[in-house]
Amino acid sequence: MATIIEGIGLNKQFGIGDAAVAAINSVDIQIEEGELVMIMGDSGCGKTTLISLLGCILTPDSGELKIDEQVIDPENQDLSVIRREKIGFVFQLFHLLPYLTALENVMVAMDITKTNTSESEKRAKELLTRVGLSERLDHRPAQLSGGEKQRVSFARALANRPKIIFADEPTANLDSRQSDNMMNLIQEIRQEQNTTIAIVTHHEGLKENADRVIHMKDGRIITS
Amino acid sequence: MNTLFLKDMRYRRTRVILTSVGITVLVSLILLLGGIMHGMRIQAQQYVKSTGADIWISAEGSGGAFIGFSLLIEENMAPLNTAPDLETGSVSPLIFAQARPLIRGKSTKAIVVGYMADKLGGPTGVVEGKMFKSSKFKDYRPEDPVPDEVIVDEKMGVQIGEQITIGTDTLKVVGKTKSLMFVLDTPLLFMDVRVAQKVLLGNYPRVNMMIAKSKPSTIPGKTDQAITIAANLDASDAIEARTVKQTLDDIIGYYVDEPMKAVQFLRVMLWLASGLLIGMITYVTMLEKTQEIGVLKAIGGSNQYVMSLLLKQVAIISVIGVSIGFCLSYIFAAAAPIFVAINFTESIIVAAISIIVCCGSGYLAARKAIAVDPMIAFRGEIDMGYTPQGETFAHSDA
Numbered sequence: 001m002a003t004i005i006e007g008i009g010l011n012k013q014f015g016i017g018d019a020a021v022a023a024i025n026s027v028d029i030q031i032e033e034g035e036l037v038m039i040m041g042d043s044g045c046g047k048t049t050l051i052s053l054l055g056c057i058l059t060p061d062s063g064e065l066k067i068d069e070q071v072i073d074p075e076n077q078d079l080s081v082i083r084r085e086k087i088g089f090v091f092q093l094f095h096l097l098p099y100l101t102a103l104e105n106v107m108v109a110m111d112i113t114k115t116n117t118s119e120s121e122k123r124a125k126e127l128l129t130r131v132g133l134s135e136r137l138d139h140r141p142a143q144l145s146g147g148e149k150q151r152v153s154f155a156r157a158l159a160n161r162p163k164i165i166f167a168d169e170p171t172a173n174l175d176s177r178q179s180d181n182m183m184n185l186i187q188e189i190r191q192e193q194n195t196t197i198a199i200v201t202h203h204e205g206l207k208e209n210a211d212r213v214i215h216m217k218d219g220r221i222i223t224s
Numbered sequence: 225m226n227t228l229f230l231k232d233m234r235y236r237r238t239r240v241i242l243t244s245v246g247i248t249v250l251v252s253l254i255l256l257l258g259g260i261m262h263g264m265r266i267q268a269q270q271y272v273k274s275t276g277a278d279i280w281i282s283a284e285g286s287g288g289a290f291i292g293f294s295l296l297i298e299e300n301m302a303p304l305n306t307a308p309d310l311e312t313g314s315v316s317p318l319i320f321a322q323a324r325p326l327i328r329g330k331s332t333k334a335i336v337v338g339y340m341a342d343k344l345g346g347p348t349g350v351v352e353g354k355m356f357k358s359s360k361f362k363d364y365r366p367e368d369p370v371p372d373e374v375i376v377d378e379k380m381g382v383q384i385g386e387q388i389t390i391g392t393d394t395l396k397v398v399g400k401t402k403s404l405m406f407v408l409d410t411p412l413l414f415m416d417v418r419v420a421q422k423v424l425l426g427n428y429p430r431v432n433m434m435i436a437k438s439k440p441s442t443i444p445g446k447t448d449q450a451i452t453i454a455a456n457l458d459a460s461d462a463i464e465a466r467t468v469k470q471t472l473d474d475i476i477g478y479y480v481d482e483p484m485k486a487v488q489f490l491r492v493m494l495w496l497a498s499g500l501l502i503g504m505i506t507y508v509t510m511l512e513k514t515q516e517i518g519v520l521k522a523i524g525g526s527n528q529y530v531m532s533l534l535l536k537q538v539a540i541i542s543v544i545g546v547s548i549g550f551c552l553s554y555i556f557a558a559a560a561p562i563f564v565a566i567n568f569t570e571s572i573i574v575a576a577i578s579i580i581v582c583c584g585s586g587y588l589a590a591r592k593a594i595a596v597d598p599m600i601a602f603r604g605e606i607d608m609g610y611t612p613q614g615e616t617f618a619h620s621d622a
């Protein structure tokens with residue numbers, strides 16, 4: 001298996017002087033292609049910061065990051081290109097655009113990559129059907145349940161066939177049944193598409209789905 | 225999905241409508257003020273142009289026929305009548321002066337125009353009634369009776385046969401001319417120059433200006449001929465002479481541009497206000513959209529992508545607001561109590577500038593807004609719009 005994410009000596013600090021918080025402290029991490037990794041740890045230990053770094057949303061203060069064998073150089077590179085071409089995100093609070101239907105919310109991701117409309121509509125329909133929402137295409141986020149919203153958001157993350165998906169507490173706002181449904185769906189998709197998936201969670205019960213669990217404490221990885 | 229920005233606008237339509245209405249009102253006011261000034265310019269010029277005279281003469285030191293105090297005597301006419309560059313017999317004495325006549329017991333603003341019936345300076349004809357009986361200016365002796373008759377503007381609402389009192393004299397309305405108002409809808413009262421002298425100057429044989437036509441092509445390269453002729457006449461130390469163009473410039477400067485400086489300033493302020501308005505609303509809208517912008521960036525939207533979404537909205541709102549304002553200004557103009565002439569070309573230019581001002585300030589606001597950190601997508605603090613409470617469990621998950 002090839003290594004798809006490789007971080008060496010990553011550091012990220014927020015604030016300066018006395019108020020400085022070392023959110024990520026000398027972290028080395030490797031994730032293999034197709035792996036399903038869970039990142040766990042107490043609140044505030046740096047999980048979100050870590051996947052933001054790996055997902056090219058934040059830039060590290062120091063350290064080196066390679067995604068899909070490409071060294072990331074935030075100084076000379078537009079990171080939004082990497083985000084839209086290689087990465088999909090699922091957020092705890094779904095973050096669907098309230099003025100768009102489920103279908104359009106998925107299509108937005110492909111609007112960003114300038115996919116033509118008929119093609120993106122076709123793919124969005126396929127994806128929403130795949131996540132079990134073929135009956136909900138024209139519903140707005142306000143008309144969907146939390147579980148449904150998270151599935152739309154997952155479909156959006158898949159839209160541009162990313163190699164990696166990062167999900168930050170994707171089930172934290174779902175009840176246990178919705179949460180199980182979501183995890184099953186993630187598993188299925190991973191098997192179908194060999195997508196690499198990193199999930200931040202504090203649900204001990206989800207561990208059994210993972211290939212590997214990374215535990216964090218105070219900005220460091222303690223076991224992986 | 226190039227309609228993403230339209231969907232956003234439909235979702236926030238109340239704000240879109242309110243912003244457009246704000247721009248509409250401001251732009252229509254800007255255009256209306258322009259129309260008022262343009263209307264004043266037209267009125268300032270129309271009488272002077274209607275006379276057909278291209279040389280305007282006033283007393284030395286008056287600064288121009290319509291500007292300072294000017295009194296000319298009959299003797300001033302003699303050298304003009306023999307001036308080789310002026311059309312023979314075209315020199316015409318003229319009185320043009322503000323007055324406050326009493327009409328039906330009410331004091332009204334008007335301008336007395338006293339001219340000689342067979343010379344320049346009068347109306348082309350009457351639309352109703354007849355011309356006044358004329359006196360013989362040359363044969364004037366102060367004790368001669370003058371015809372107390374006047375011709376009024378058709379829009380004054382005065383009927384033929386009615387009386388108009390100016391000072392201690394009462395004149396009878398004998399005819400109406402096609403409307404030809406001076407600045408701020410001031411009507412002209414045409415009368416014999418002798419009558420004007422009687423009612424305004426206590427019967428003194430004076431006029432405040434003389435007008436004439438230059439002889440065509442007395443000087444080669446005739447475009448600037450009037451200027452040369454006027455300059456030649458002006459060399460005399462009894463009179464000042466100007467071309468019709470100089471005279472019109474004087475009138476516009478004196479009656480329109482000078483007094484309307486504050487209005488011009490107000491127009492610029494209104495422009496700034498509309499720019500500020502759209503800038504502020506865009507900025508406030510952006511603050512509300514911080515989360516959305518952050519999410520769009522997090523899922524791979526480049527700054528240009530987000531910027532184009534925002535700018536398209538600003539552009540559409542600006543164009544809609546300005547276009548409706550454009551149409552509205554014509555409606556306002558029609559309803560205005562004074563003469564308003566909106567100049568189409570000028571309005572188009574003003575509208576285009578307004579759109580640029582609005583888009584520019586929208587752009588500044590948008591540039592600030594797109595600086596959001598996409599990291600915000602992982603956070604929920606300001607995510608009030610769609611937190612799961614109350615919705616999440618409202619539907620069961622199939």
Ligand SMILES: Nc1ncnc2c1ncn2[C@@H]1O[C@H](COP(=O)(O)OP(=O)(O)O)[C@@H](O)[C@H]1O
Nearest residue numbers: 014015021023042043044045046047048049050
């Ligand atoms: N933008 C920020 N500014 C200041 N401190 C931050 C910021 N983001 C995170 N932190 C701090 O960094 C630490 C790690 O945060 P985070 O990665 O969100 O933790 P987790 O996701 O594990 O709960 C926390 O102490 C948090 O307060």
Ligand SMILES: [Mg+2]
Nearest residue numbers: 047048049168
């Ligand atoms: Mg977190």
